[in-house]
Structure formats: structure tokens, C-alpha cells
Amino acid sequence: MRLITLFAVCLFALLLPGSARAACSLASNASASLGTAGSYAVKAGQVAQTSAQSGLTCTGAVLSVLSTNYARASASSTNGFRLRADSSDTIAYRLSADPGGTFSFNQGATVDYFDPTLISLLGLLDKTDFAPPIYVNLTDMPNIAAGTYTDIVTIQWSWRICGGVGVGGVCILTYTGSGSTTLRITLVVTSDCRIDTPDVRFGSAPLVNGFVPVTQAARVDCTKGSLFTVAFSSGQNGTARPWRTMTDGAGNRLNYNLYRPDGITIWDETNPLADPRPGTGGTTPSLLQTFVARIDASQPTPPPGSYSDVVTLLISF
Incomplete structure (x- = not known):
């Protein structure tokens, strides 16, 4: 056993x-x-x-x-x-x-x-x-x-x-x-946004005092319920005060600026505007951001040519 x-x-x-x-x-x-x-x-x-x-x-x-x-x-x-x-x-x-x-x-x-x-x-x-x-x-x-x-x-x-x-x-x-x-x-x-910013066109004139102000609007919408502020960058010249600047690519300059709807207050990064309307989350932006664009009529008229600048619309939450 x-x-x-x-x-x-x-x-x-x-x-x-x-x-x-x-x-x-x-x-x-x-x-x-x-x-x-x-x-x-x-x-x-x-x-x-x-x-x-x-x-x-x-x-x-x-x-x-x-x-x-x-x-x-x-x-x-x-x-x-x-x-x-x-x-x-x-x-x-x-x-x-x-x-x-x-x-x-x-x-x-x-x-x-x-x-x-x-x-x-x-x-x-x-x-x-x-x-x-x-x-x-x-x-x-x-x-x-x-x-x-x-x-x-x-x-x-x-x-x-x-x-x-x-x-x-x-x-x-x-x-x-x-x-x-x-x-x-x-x-x-x-939070995120959708933005539509059409070009601003002043048209043509022989003298700087021949350009009329342009009232236009960018379209914005942001995440549902979000509150945000809107500003415009200083442009390629790097400053908005006293003037933003368009150039012709040959060193010639044409001063202009962007203003709030009152046409007086410069609208730039140091002076953003809070939008009281909360975002809706809409894919197609519909909240108008109205601004006024004006060329400095007191500056000397620069040489004839095509002048341009690039400005960015900035959204902050």
C-alpha cells in the first residue's frame, strides 16, 4: 500500500x-x-x-x-x-x-x-x-x-x-x-469657431482723399453657449496705432485703419470687443461683426499702384 x-x-x-x-x-x-x-x-x-x-x-x-x-x-x-x-x-x-x-x-x-x-x-x-x-x-x-x-x-x-x-x-x-x-x-x-472674412476693397482713386470709408462685416459663430471677444490683428506692418499700413511691394505705403461700428474707435488686439451673443455652434457663421475701414485722407498721396495688407480676425474665449 x-x-x-x-x-x-x-x-x-x-x-x-x-x-x-x-x-x-x-x-x-x-x-x-x-x-x-x-x-x-x-x-x-x-x-x-x-x-x-x-x-x-x-x-x-x-x-x-x-x-x-x-x-x-x-x-x-x-x-x-x-x-x-x-x-x-x-x-x-x-x-x-x-x-x-x-x-x-x-x-x-x-x-x-x-x-x-x-x-x-x-x-x-x-x-x-x-x-x-x-x-x-x-x-x-x-x-x-x-x-x-x-x-x-x-x-x-x-x-x-x-x-x-x-x-x-x-x-x-x-x-x-x-x-x-x-x-x-x-x-x-x-470651444472653437467658424469665421467668414470677406476682402475689403477700397476701389481706386487718383488722390488719397478720394477713397471713401467702407462699412463691412465679418461673420462669426462659435461653440454653443460660448462667450467670446473679437479683435483684428495689426496687419503685416505690425502696428495699428496710429495707422495700419498697406504697401505696394516696392516700399511705398498707404495708411488706413479698422474701427468699431462707431467709425472712431480703433479695433485691434489691445482693444477687443466682447460679443454679448453666445455662440450657437452653427456651421455657417451668422453673427455679424461690423467694422469700418478708412484710409487716412491727410497723408501724402503715394505713387500709383496696388496696395494691400493682411489682417487676421482674432477670437478669444
Whole structure:
């Protein structure tokens, strides 16, 4: 009887591979960041997909499509799979186990990462470590205010994974478990603007006092709900006071300036104008920024030619 007992112990030791030390654990929380994007980029669907670790990690496991292996996950969202900001605006998103969204969690589905198609798609087959990814992709293109948009997702897990294979491919060591992990999803949306600035044309005249003032408007719109100020740069001459300057490319100069609608107050970076109208997020700008352009009639008339300058409209939040 003593010899039989020793033989049985030795046989068991031979069947258990020394490399089979599989263990699975859940992170208490994980995060997925969609980065930072302007509100118009969100509206145009230009926010790139992101991925993160889903919270489950197994090491030393034999990853195969054995019928006994599974790692099942289901997800519940605080905001119904929508990112939400303090403004109460929301952005819908898809949470999935694969980049293409075939294995989606959004409709309450349970996803098994050992599904033959999924495990092959993710390139996890025959690996010895298992850290399944999760993908976040915006599915909405709303007109939204700036802010930090978040959602909290709870992922429920259950798993049964082979940790060692003996003679004949029989699993001799199985690891099972269940639990949950929390995933925080974040997108920072920044203020942005759309601007339409038509050229200002004074026309032609033989003398500087022949140019009449031009009243014109730039069109602006900015992120929904944003307050902003408007100014014009000093132009290529680098100064707006007392005059901005147009040149003919040969060193000759023609003084002019841009003024607020009153036609008196110089409108430049040192004197921006706050627009009392909040942005609407409109793609086609419609908020008029009226200004007056006037050539200095007291300056000596420069040589005939075509004079020009480039001025930038500046928006500040």
C-alpha cells in the first residue's frame, strides 16, 4: 500500500506542467480617454476611436477555443452609453469588444471573449497572457457646449480558463471566477469657431482723399453657449496705432485703419470687443461683426499702384 501511494503522488506531479501558473485578476477601475477635441470636430464626426484594457487580466493561461474556456462580460452604463457634461449635453457612443463594433455591449449583450471569431479577430489565440481590450467609438455628432464629457461603465465578468493541459490535450487545471470592474470614459470638448472674412476693397482713386470709408462685416459663430471677444490683428506692418499700413511691394505705403461700428474707435488686439451673443455652434457663421475701414485722407498721396495688407480676425474665449 505504501508503494502505491508514492506512485500515485509521482504520477500527479508529472502531469502538472511547471509553467502552468495561470491566475486571473480584476482591476478595481480602468479608464478610456477619447482625448481633446473642438466642438466642431465632434459635430463633424472627427473624434478617433480609442481603446483601453477592460479590467480583466490572466497570466499563464492557455488561450484556445476549448469548449470549456470562456470569459464573459456585460456592461451597464450610468448615462445609458452617453457621455454627459455639466451642461447636460450628451454624446452617444458604442462600447465594444472589437474595433469594428460587431461585438457591442450597448444593447445589454453578454460578450464572450473566447468566441472563436472574436478571439481570432483580436489576435489572442494561442497567447499565454490574456488582457482583453475594450473599444469606445462615438456614434453621435451633436451640437454641444464645451466641457468634460464622461460616463461610468460597470463591467460584470465571469470566467473559466484552462491553466494547464496534460496528455491528450486534456485540461488539468481550471481557473474560474467572477466580479466587476469600473471603466471611466472621458472626452474633453473645447470651444472653437467658424469665421467668414470677406476682402475689403477700397476701389481706386487718383488722390488719397478720394477713397471713401467702407462699412463691412465679418461673420462669426462659435461653440454653443460660448462667450467670446473679437479683435483684428495689426496687419503685416505690425502696428495699428496710429495707422495700419498697406504697401505696394516696392516700399511705398498707404495708411488706413479698422474701427468699431462707431467709425472712431480703433479695433485691434489691445482693444477687443466682447460679443454679448453666445455662440450657437452653427456651421455657417451668422453673427455679424461690423467694422469700418478708412484710409487716412491727410497723408501724402503715394505713387500709383496696388496696395494691400493682411489682417487676421482674432477670437478669444
